[in-house]
Amino acid sequence: xxxxxxxxxxxxxxxxxxxxxxxxxxxxxxxxxxxxxxxxxxxxxxxxxxxxxxxxxxxxxxxxxxxxxxxxxxxxxxxxxxxxxxxxxxx
Amino acid sequence: xxxxxxxxxxxxxxxxxxxxxxxxxxxxxxxxxxxxxxxxxxxxxxxxxxxxxxxxxxxxxxxxxxxxxxxxxxxxxxxxxxxxxxxxxxxxxxxxxxxxxxxxxxxxxxxxxxxxxxxxxxxxxxxxxxxxxxxxxxxxxxxxxxxxxxxxxxxxxxxxxxxxxxxxxxxxxxxxxxxxxxxxxxxxxxxxxxxxxxxxxxxxxxxxxxxxxxxxxxxxxxxxxxxxxxxxxxxxxxxxxxxxxxxxxxxxxxxxxxxxxxxxxxxxxxxxxxxxxxxxxxxxxxxxxxxxxxxxxxxxxxxxxxxxxxxxxxxxxxxxxxxxxxxxxxxxxxxxxxxxxxxxxxxxxxxxxxxxxxxxxxxxxxxxxxxxxxxxxxxxxxxxxxxxxxxxxxxxxxxxxxxxxxxxxxxxxxxxxxxxxxxxxxxxxxxxxxxxxxxxxxxxxxxxxxxxxxxxxxxxxxxxxxxxxxxxxxxxxxxxxxxxxxxx
Numbered sequence: 103x104x105x106x107x108x109x110x111x112x113x114x115x116x117x118x119x120x121x122x123x124x125x126x127x128x129x130x131x132x133x134x135x136x137x138x139x140x141x142x143x144x145x146x147x148x149x150x151x152x153x154x155x156x157x158x159x160x161x162x163x164x165x166x167x168x169x170x171x172x173x174x175x176x177x178x179x180x181x182x183x184x185x186x187x188x189x190x191x192x193x
Numbered sequence: 194x195x196x197x198x199x200x201x202x203x204x205x206x207x208x209x210x211x212x213x214x215x216x217x218x219x220x221x222x223x224x225x226x227x228x229x230x231x232x233x234x235x236x237x238x239x240x241x242x243x244x245x246x247x248x249x250x251x252x253x254x255x256x257x258x259x260x261x262x263x264x265x266x267x268x269x270x271x272x273x274x275x276x277x278x279x280x281x282x283x284x285x286x287x288x289x290x291x292x293x294x295x296x297x298x299x300x301x302x303x304x305x306x307x308x309x310x311x312x313x314x315x316x317x318x319x320x321x322x323x324x325x326x327x328x329x330x331x332x333x334x335x336x337x338x339x340x341x342x343x344x345x346x347x348x349x350x351x352x353x354x355x356x357x358x359x360x361x362x363x364x365x366x367x368x369x370x371x372x373x374x375x376x377x378x379x380x381x382x383x384x385x386x387x388x389x390x391x392x393x394x395x396x397x398x399x400x401x402x403x404x405x406x407x408x409x410x411x412x413x414x415x416x417x418x419x420x421x422x423x424x425x426x427x428x429x430x431x432x433x434x435x436x437x438x439x440x441x442x443x444x445x446x447x448x449x450x451x452x453x454x455x456x457x458x459x460x461x462x463x464x465x466x467x468x469x470x471x472x473x474x475x476x477x478x479x480x481x482x483x484x485x486x487x488x489x490x491x492x493x494x495x496x497x498x499x500x501x502x503x504x505x506x507x508x509x510x511x512x513x514x515x516x517x518x519x520x521x522x523x524x525x526x527x528x529x530x531x532x533x534x535x536x537x538x539x540x541x542x543x544x545x546x547x548x549x550x551x552x553x554x555x556x557x558x559x560x561x562x563x564x565x566x567x568x569x570x571x572x573x574x575x576x577x578x579x580x581x582x583x584x585x586x587x588x589x590x591x592x593x594x595x596x597x598x599x600x601x602x603x604x605x606x607x608x609x610x611x612x613x614x615x616x617x618x619x620x621x622x623x624x625x626x627x628x629x630x631x632x633x634x635x636x637x638x639x640x641x642x643x644x645x646x647x648x649x650x651x652x653x654x655x656x657x658x659x660x661x662x663x664x665x666x667x668x669x670x671x672x673x674x675x676x677x678x679x680x681x
Contacts, residue, residue: 104351107369108341109360109406109488111397167670169437 124186128157133184135172136164142190149188158186205267208284211239212300213277215259215270218250220316222291223274227251229296229306236302245273245319265320266333272315276300290315327372335371337378337385338402342371355410360488362480362508366410377405380415381422382681389422390429392490393436394497399425399489404481407488411481411509416459417474420537421481423679424449424511427539428482432673438541438665439492444504445665447486448542448582449479449511450649452525453535455679461513465653468512468545468584468660479511504544512651518587519650520594527600527648528676535679540582540647541672545660550589556596556606559589563659564610568640570663574618574628576611576638580645580664580674583607586652589659604646611640642667647674 124130132153136142150160163180165172180187212233216223231253233240241257244250245265248258259265268277268284278286278299288295291313297305320329345354351368355361367373378385378401385402392399401422408421428435428447438445451461462472470476486492494500500507516523525536548566553559563583570581585593585603593603615636620628629638645667652658665672 103347104345104368104370105342106345106351106355107338107371107374107402107406108343109369109403109410109484111392111395111399111403111489111491112341113395113397113491169441169666169671170431170434171436 126156127153127186129159130185131159131161131183133161133163133180133187135180135187135189136162137168137172137189137191138165139168139191146188146190149190206264207282208264208268208277208279209239209241210279210281211241213241213243213279215243215245215265215268215273215275215277215318216251216256217245217273217316217319218247220273222313222315223251225309225313226274226291226296226306227253229309230254232302232305233300236300238300261332262320262325262329263333265318266329270318271321273318274315275318327376330375331371334375338371338374339386339400340374340402340406359493360410360484362483362487364508366484367412369406369409373409374402374405377409377413377415377418378402380418381405383422390426392425392429392485393492394439395489395491397489397491399429399485403489404485407484408477408481410488411484412473412477413481414459414473414477417478417481419535419679419681420449420451420455420459420478421485423537423677424478424482424539425485427537427675427677428486430675433539433541433675434672435486435490435492436497438672439486439490439498441665442499442501443665444500444502444507444543445541445663446504446507446510447479447482448506448540448662449482450524450538450540450582450647451478451511451513451536451679452516452523452530452538453679454533455535456513456516463513463515463651464518467515467651467653468510475511475513476509479506479509482511483507483509506542506544510542514649515587515651518654520590521600521603521648521650524647524649525676528674530676530678536676537679538647538674538676540580540662540674541665542582542662543664545584545662548659548661549657550659551657554592556593556598556603559592560603560606561610563589563607564640566659566661567607567646568611568613570640570661572627574622574625576613576618576629576640577642577645578666579641580647580667581641582647582649582662582664584649584651584660584662586656586659587650587654588657590650600648604648608639608641608646612637613640 134146136146153160230251234254242254243259243264244256245259272289275289277284286299293306293311352365355366383401387401389399389404404425408418459474461474492498514524526532530536550562615633618629619631619634
C-alpha cells in the first residue's frame with residue numbers, strides 16, 4: 103500500500119439547498135447583473151421590461167469587468183436589496 | 194482516505210549532561226578511538242556513548258544503541274565520531290572526527306590519546322546515509338505535513354489511481370509520497386504551512402506544502418520549488434488575474450519567463466528548442482503551476498476553464514531568457530529589477546508562432562518583418578487590446594545589436610512599424626466585419642499599447658527566426674504581465 107498526500111484544496115463539498123422558488127415575481131425586487139460583456143444591456147433592457155410588466159421592481163447592477171468575479175461589495179449590495187437576481191452572461 | 198499523519202519521534206530526545214559521543218562500528222576512526230572512550234568512561238565526568246550500528250560496540254564502554262537514529266537525526270550528527278559537551282541539557286561544544294587537540298580541549302584531559310595519530314577524519318553518520326535519509330525524514334519530520342493522507346490500495350496501480358481521482362493534466366504524475374514531498378520541501382527555507390496565495394477559481398488558501406505536493410507530481414526537483422512558489426504567488430495576484438486567464442474562451446495560459454542566476458543553477462534551457470520539449474526544469478516548473486491551479490484552485494477544462502481551443506502550452510509553458518548571449522539588459526531589468534536578481538515573469542499567452550526573415554541584414558528591414566508578425570496576432574484588424582512577447586532569436590538579435598539598437602529602441606522601432614491607419618482597421622474595412630469601432634477611422638493606431646511588447650532573447654544559435662506569443666485582454670479589465678522576485 104502506498105500513502106500519498108492529497109494535492110487538492112481538500113474542500114469538503116457542502117451541499118447547499120436551493121432557496122424556495124417564488125410563486126410569483128409580483129412585488130419582489132429583482133436584481134439584474136450586467137457582467138459588462140457587449141450587448142448584455144440589450145438583453146437586460148428587455149428582461150427589465152418583461153419583469154416590470156409582471157409587477158416586479160427591478161434594480162440594475164454592473165460588474166466592472168467580465169474577466170473577474172463580481173466584487174464582494176457588489177454581491178453584498180445585491181443580496182441586501184434583492185430577493186431574486188438574474189445574471190446576463192452571454193455576448 | 195486516512196486522516197492525520199505520523200507523529201512519532203518528532204521531537205528531539207534530550208541528551209544527558211556531560212560528554213556525549215556518537216559512534217558506529219563501521220568506521221575506522223571510531224574503532225581507532227575505542228581505547229580513548231574507555232579512558233573517558235573511567236574518568237570523573239559523566240560519559241554517554243551512542244552507537245548507531247552494533248549495540249556491542251565499543252567494547253570499552255556500555256553504549257546506548259541509537260537504533261532508530263533519533264538521537265543522531267535530531268542532534269544533527271553528520272559525522273562519526275562526534276563529541277558533544279552537554280551543559281544543563283543544551284549543547285555547549287562539539288567536535289567531529291578524531292583530533293587529539295580538540296578532544297583534549299573538550300575533555301580537559303591533557304594527555305588524552307597520546308598513542309594515537311594527531312588527527313583522523315571521521316566517517317558519515319548513518320543518519321545522513323543517502324539510502325536512509327528519505328525514510329528518516331518521513332519518520333522524524335513527517336508530522337510537519339498537514340495534507341490529508343490518501344491510501345492507494347495494494348492492488349491499485351499508482352499511476353492509474355491518480356488519473357482516476359482527476360489529479361492529473363492528462364499525463365502521468367509522480368505519486369506525491371511523504372518522502373518525496375519532504376525531500377521537495379528541502380528546496381525552500383520557507384515553512385511548509387506558510388501561505389503562498391489564495392488560488393482561484395475556488396479561492397483556496399494554498400500553503401508551501403500544497404505547492405510542494407503538486408511540484409512533486411509535476412516532476413520537479415527540490416531546487417525548482419522556489420521558482421514554482423514565486424510563480425504561484427504571481428499568478429494569483431489581482432493584476433495577473435489567473436481566474437480570468439482560466440475562465441476565458443481564448444486559448445491563453447500562464448507563460449513563465451525566468452531571469453537571473455537561478456536559470457543556470459537549476460539547468461533551465463534558454464538555447465536551442467527553448468520553447469519545446471526536452472528540459473526538465475522548464476517543463477516541470479510550468480507544469481507545477483498548472484497542477485496547482487487545477488488541483489488546489491479547482492480550475493479544470495470544461496469546468497471554470499472555458500477555453501474554446503486552448504493550446505499545448507497549457508500543459509506547461511516556461512522558459513529562461515538567454516542573458517549570457519543577449520546584447521541587451523535582461524527582461525527582468527527592463528521591468529525594474531536589479532541585475533542578478535532571480536525573477537519570474539508571468540504572461541497570459543497563447544502558443545508561440547514563428548516569424549521567418551532570412552533576408553533582412555539591416556535593422557529597419559528586420560523591424561518591419563517583426564512588426565508584420567506582431568500585427569498578425571489574434572486578428573490584424575484588432576489593435577491595442579492584447580500585449581505580446583517577442584522571443585528574438587540570437588541571429589535576429591545580432592542584426593539589431595550590430596546596428597547599435599538597444600532593447601528600448603528595438604521595441605520602439607517595431608511598434609512604430611505596426612502603426613496602421615484606422616480606416617484600414619474599422620469594422621467592415623476590407624470587406625471584413627471584425628475590426629475596431631468606426632469612431633477610430635481617422636486615427637493611426639499601433640498594434641500594441643505602450644509597454645505592451647515584451648522582448649526576450651532566447652533560442653538556438655542558428656536560424657533566422659523569432660517567435661511571437663500573443664496575449665489576452667490587457668490592462669485592468671484583463672491581465673497584466675507580472676514580474677516577481679524568486680526567493681529561497
